[in-house]
Amino acid sequence: MRIAVILGTRPEIIKMAPLVRACAERGLPFFLLHSGQHYSPSMDRVFFEDLELPQPAHQLETGGLPYRLQVGAMIRDIRGILAAEKATVALVQGDTNTVLAGALAAAKLGVAIAHHEAGLRSHDLTMPEERNRILTDHLADFLFAPTEAAQRNLLDEGLPPERILVTGNTIVDAVRQNRALAERRDDLLERLGLQAGCYFLATAHRQENVDSPARLRGILEGLSRLAAAFPAAGVVFSLHPRTRARLDQIDGTWLQGVRFIEPVGFLDFLLLESRARLLVTDSGGVQEEASILRVPCVTVRDNTERPETLEAGINVLAGTDPERIVQAALSLLGRPLAWPDLYGDGHAAERIVEALARHG
């Protein structure tokens, strides 16, 4: 067997890291194939360093291309590499263009497709991620569902039960493996002038949010009002490059109390999350980490493929209306929260690698 670990964006690098570690520990032959979708050092290289990952054996250059050219170039190049390396399994994670291209390239060659984070559904087909997830799940031979709800989604779509394994999500493994290292970085708070337990931490990068000036403005205004309601706290916003580009195009002179920072590495971000009073985000991974790190979360979207966080009462969907964002934050801060383990026990990667090894 020979596993191609296909990755290309920030969340894929983070969530693949425990799988790479588990493959290495079990002595399974694997190599890393980087699609090049993310390429800025703060979105890519820093995670290889923080998570002590080996350098990719293959590095594509597809970052920043328009969708049709990006996915097309990825399929062509990934197909060539899978064939030359005689890969038997293509391991993909999540819902990005890299995932879809990896799955399509493998399907063309008859290479088995293994999908970590199978079965997540927002039921919103306008999102590129939802289309990528559905297509990938319907091509995959191994469906590693993080939760039983994700398993139900797959069964509801008629996918065969024998392909599905509920494993938990490797984000829990990644957080557990790195939390102690992150804790050692608490001088970061001092450098940013933040007080533990006081500040709000924000991220936003979804196409449907930041490419819409009205929605982006709504999020920023919500954060600004939150900063005004808690003047001693402050809001820190980690700026994804897509968001940075959009922000440069709008007039933000009215914006107050929000401090923008460049994206930080995983260890620094874990530290910032775990010491925050509340998270405001449209990120999938950050909603999961909120539940793992036990920090309440306001999600600035109209839907989520992580509904278990809503059911647990630790995450609230607020859309992008400024007043709803503030009210959602106040509602979470005003009541005691219970923190069930939603995404597994931190051994998802072992289960996945074990299943792949059994298959041979």
Ligand code: UD1
């Ligand atoms: C992608 C994924 C999204 C995931 C996110 C993780 C798709 C359809 N979207 O969105 O599901 O949540 O990654 O962060 O696959 N850019 C840089 N440097 C980088 C990366 C991006 O400057 O390292 C800029 C480029 O202008 C690029 C734009 O950001 O065109 C958008 O990047 P892209 O990878 O297309 O989408 P994301 O918004 O990052």
Ligand code: UDP
């Ligand atoms: N993250 C990070 N630094 C930052 C912002 C986020 O390391 O400045 C991490 C975060 O801990 C999470 C992941 O990036 O694990 C989420 O990635 P993103 O929001 O880009 O994508 P999504 O999860 O929405 O697909």
